[in-house]
Amino acid sequence: MPYIDGFPVQEHNFEVFARDAKDSLTPNSTQRTTLIVAGVYIVVIFILWHMPYLSVIIYPFKLLTVGFHEMSHALAGILTCAHIHSIELDPDEGGATRMSGGIPWITLPAGYLGSSFIGAALIACGFDTNASKIASLAMAAFFLCTLWWARKSWLPWLLILGMSGLIVLFWFVAGGVALRYFVLFVGVMSDMYVLWDVVDDTIARKVNGSDASSFAQICGCCPSQVWGVIWLIQAFAFFAAGIIIGLVAFKESASQQAEDSKHFLPVPGSSGAMQLFPTTFTSMMLCVAVTTVVMLRRW
Structure with missing residues (x-):
């Protein structure tokens, strides 16, 4: 063994690191299924996106990703001491955050980058059932925040009630497995929407009212297409990071995930749920009721 300054140095550190990295990134059977499903999602979304009549199937999810986009603007505004006046979701799949x-x-x-980050986080959580449960609760908090600023419009209420219903429904199916694939779909949809929207608004054609054109005016050094390319690269990076994190962090098999799911926010009626669920469900319903009442009073 070689020595440096009297201390032994282990050989082949790089080979050990490379082998560990390869093992971490090599998907197991459950992860391969998740990757295949994600790939199918991409193809299906791409087809439905360009079909004149069938595109109505993914229309609610387009609006949801617009909500992610606008909420990211709002959160960035809060962090920079802005006053948020309202969030608007347009039936034509547009949106606006007034601050x-x-x-x-x-x-x-923050709109494109924030929704890319949200999509990547949901993709990573889509590799694990318990992580998907946590992600669905985070989406519920996002829904409440969105309603706070968009409460005067009927569309966000209808959209969020529908998505909340799907989350509750899928939570009950197959011990939460359906919820995992739902979270994965929303994550893929969010990142795909960002990629296509950036290309459509900045690279394929110049939209004077886009975030990129406004940012180009403030920057004054590059046209909007350049910023579109930069944001596109960052969106691809987020998408890849979501997959890599999912592969590295969630190596449990489907059977292991099913067993762990029985003890973490279990489905009502399952073993271990009888004591936990009433308290959790009551707390969630009370929070939703109080928030709704406050919103209606401020309306």
Whole structure:
């Protein structure tokens, strides 16, 4: 064994690291199924996206990704001391976040980058049932925040009630496995929407009212297409990171995930759920009721 300054140095550290990295990134059978499903999602979304009549199937999810986009603007505005006036979701799949103050250098790109990050996080959580349960609760918090700023429009209420119903429904199917694939679909949809929207708004054609054109005016050094390419690369990076994190972090098999799911926010009626669920369900319903009442009073 070689020595440096009197201390032994282990040989082949790089080979050990490379082998460990290969083992971490090599998908097991459950992860391969998840990757195949994600690939099918991409193909199906691409086909439905360009079909004149069938595109109505994914229309609610398009609006949901618009909500992610606008909520990212709003959160960036809060972090930069902006005052959020409202969030609007348009039936034509558009959206707008009206705010005053803040730092435009941060709030403008936050829409695409924030929704890309959300999509990547949901993709990573889509590799594991318990992680998908946590992700669905995070989406519920997102829904409440969105309604707070968009409560005067009927569309967000209808959209969020529908998505909340799907989350509750899929939570009951196959011990939460259906919820995992639902979270995975929303994550893929969010990242795909960002990729196609950036290309459509900035690279394929110049939209004067886009985030990229507004950011280009503030920056003054590059056209909107350049910023579109930069945001596109970042969106691809987030998408890849979501898959890599899912492969590395969630190596449990489907049977192991099913067993773990029985003890973490279990489905009502399953073993271990009788004591936990009433308290959890009551707390969630109370939180939703109080929030709804407050929103209606402020309306």
